[in-house]
Amino acid sequence: MTKAAALLLNLGSPDSTSVPDVRRYLDEFLSDERVLDIPAWKRKLILKLFILPKRPAESAEAYSEVWTEEGSPLIVTSKEQQKLVSEQVDIPVFLGMRYGNPSTEDIIRQIVNEGVTDLFIMPLYPHYAMSSYETAVVKAMEEINSQAPHMRTKLLQPFYQDPDYIEALVESAKPHFEDDDDLLLFSYHGIPERQVRKSDPSHAHCLVREDCCENAHPCHATCYKHQCLATTKAFIEASGVPQEKTAISFQSRLLRDPWLGPYTDFELKRFGQEGVKKIKVMCPAFVSDCLETIEEIGMRGVEEFTEAGGESLSLIPCMNDHPSWIKFLSTRIQQWQQTLASTS
Template identity: 85%
Template sequence: MSKPAALLLNLGSPDSTSIPDVRRYLEEFLSDDRVLDIPAWKRSLILKLFILPKRPAESAEAYSEVWTDEGSPLIVTSFEQQKLVSEQCDMPVYLAMRYGNPSTADIVKQIVDDGVTDLFIMPLYPHYAMSSYETAVVAAMDEINKLKPSMKTNLLQPFYQDDDYIEALVDSAKPHLEDDDDLLLFSYHGIPERHVQKSDPSHAHCLVRDDCCVTPHPCHATCYKHQCLATTKAFIDKIGIDQSKTAISFQSRLLRDPWLGPYTDFELKRFGKEGVKKIKVMCPAFVSDCLETLEEIGMRGVEEFTSTGGESLTLVPCMNAHPSWIKFLSNRINKWEQSLGAETKTLSSAT
């Protein structure tokens, strides 16, 4: 007998703000060859000599700025999302993190032990990137294939311009955009330029030509930059903002390799110097507020902008537990369940 379930996948957080916990988390995260996609010996050397000696203490201090009484904002919000989605679905909804806890390995084991036969895997990333969407899916499938290869799986595709996702994004952001500020900045999580090029199956389009993101091409199915631009355009069209009062940038770069630009921290300083006084910042690559939104933009970003002449920077919250976002997720699960029922009926009639 079929027993379906859904699995929500997100990035993760350290277990606490202690330096050992943050170090453990960073080591797991940065040891992923889809995040630091360099030879293993070089990755290990960089971690041991340059990143892990100092960064855990710096990151622990940053995490302490946003940590709540309940724990990590990302984890707390993700569990709230799981609870609300579960209430609108007739099947179990599990939650796992790519790094840290609840770990993908532990939750997949629980899913197998619970007798699930059909699993809908739902990476909570609107856009495709090898360092987020892809690695989360691969980690989950590795565990499934190890423990129960007979399990049937389906996958939520990147939903960067899905009408219902854009509507949820607009619904959650609109109340925070009522003031007539000078600029709305869409700040997306950055990735190295080489990740974009690696994800281009043709290896002859992405970042090869200046108009690569707006010229239709099959590689857009796995092009992070194109998908970020598509989300921005769809949002602007839906909400009706003057495009001349918007901008796009990319944040959270690591090491010295070329990353997608323009860089958010550079742009915030430039805007302040050029006389922009009031700015709002949205982070559509994140569905839940986390260190990268609350601290990097809501604290450091404010300082970067105001230190060069800006007056105020307001962080627009992520969708978090907004009803439209919860509805988006639960509707996708319910539609998948309906498709399972239709498939069962078809098989029954065929026999």
């Protein structure tokens, strides 16, 4: 007898805003070889000497700025997404985090204990990156192979230009547009340039050719930069926002290695200095608002822009629990169920 279920996967969050909890979370997160993809000895040295002594206190203060009575915004919103999707489908929907709690390991154990035989794994990352989508999938499959090697699995592929995802993105963002907006900035989470090159199986296209993202190539299936640009293009076409009133940037750098650019903080200062007055910022790499959207853009970004001469910067919320986004997830589960039924 078969039993199907779906698993929503997201990044995770500290258990609280206490420095020890934040340190534990950052240690787990940055110890991941797909996040800080440098030799293990160097990664441990950097964590021990440069990051973990000071960064947890700084991050704890930032988390305290966005924390809600229910807890971390990312966790609270993800649980609401799980609840709403569960109401739309007739199979169990589980929620796991790559780091922190509820951990992937514990959720897979729960799934196994409930007798699930077929699992639809749904990483909540629109774009492929080794430090987000890939590591979440690898961790989930490691736990499944360890705890239930005979479980059948199906994986939701990156949906960066899926028309239904683009529709949900547009529907959730449009109410925040205003006629006097000077600019709509798409701020994507950044990754090191070396990770873009590593994800190119040919090792001869991404960031090698000047037109690498525009020139069709098989590596685009795993190219984060191309996929971010594709999302932006699809959004502009679907929303009708004039392209000349849009821009793209990348946020959340770590260490001093070259990351994808232009950098959001630099761009916000430049826009302010060049006379741009009113900006809206959206963060399509995130499906749920979190520290990187609420604090980094909605608080620090506002300060950076206004101190440089701008008048108004507003963060457009992520899709969060928007009905179109919940419908996207629910529909993908139902489509998988239909395929499962036709092949069983």
